[in-house]
Amino acid sequence: MNCYNHPPQTAVAQCQDCGKGLCSQCAVIYSMPICNSCNKSRIKGERSRIIKELLVIFIGGLILTYFLSTLFSTPVGESGHTVRFDTFTYIMLFYICAGTLSGWQTLTSITPSVFLVLPIIGWLIYFAIKLFLAFWIGLVMLPIRIVRNIIRLTQLQKIAV
Numbered sequence: 236m237n238c239y240n241h242p243p244q245t246a247v248a249q250c251q252d253c254g255k256g257l258c259s260q261c262a263v264i265y266s267m268p269i270c271n272s273c274n275k276s277r278i279k280g281e282r283s284r285i286i287k288e289l290l291v292i293f294i295g296g297l298i299l300t301y302f303l304s305t306l307f308s309t310p311v312g313e314s315g316h317t318v319r320f321d322t323f324t325y326i327m328l329f330y331i332c333a334g335t336l337s338g339w340q341t342l343t344s345i346t347p348s349v350f351l352v353l354p355i356i357g358w359l360i361y362f363a364i365k366l367f368l369a370f371w372i373g374l375v376m377l378p379i380r381i382v383r384n385i386i387r388l389t390q391l392q393k394i395a396v
Contacts, residue, residue, distance in 0.1 A: 239270060252276070282391050285384045288340065292377070296333030303328060330377065331370070337380050338373025339365070 236246045238258035246256025248268035255270050262268045269277075304320055320328070342365055353361060 278391050278394060282388065285388055285391075289381070289384055291340075292333050292336050292381070295336045296329050299332035299336075300325065300329045303332065331374070334373030334377040335366070335370045336373065337377040338369035338371070341372055341376045341380070342369055 236249075236256040238244045238246050238261055239250075239255040240261050241258050244258035244260070247259045248257045248262040249255065250257060250270040250273050251267055252269060252273035257268050257270065261270070264271075265274055304325065308320065346365075
């Protein structure tokens with residue numbers, strides 16, 4: 236087999252994604268043997284996953300904030316008093332909601348698949364515990380995940396250039 240990019244040269248490796256032949260010059264461009272088109276596809280896929288994660292955190296946080304603020308600002312009891320939120324409260328509520336989503340994503344990435352065989356009551360307990368942990372873990376992980384994703388997006392931008 237010959238190199239896909241340099242047909243006269245003999246291939247010494249194959250692209251891990253598509254199987255195209257790569258010569259010694261092409262095989263060492265990246266940390267693993269992969270062709271340029273597959274590397275661009277991987278970069279594009281990683282970029283879209285990062286943007287999707289950031290959008291889920293931001294838009295999901297906004298939706299949960301709106302839902303919770305509407306829920307708590309409805310008239311309570313016979314007195315008809317409503318809870319009023321100031322700007323700081325909205326910001327903190329958004330941080331908590333977005334953080335819980337971020338914590339949920341963090342826990343999902345480390346949860347073993349052994350929980351797939353639980354009965355329904357086990358699923359309810361599992362999700363209740365996961366939601367509780369997601370709240371607390373999310374308070375710490377939200378800024379970490381956002382900063383990490385932004386740094387990775389800038390790295391991917393430099394690679395694409």
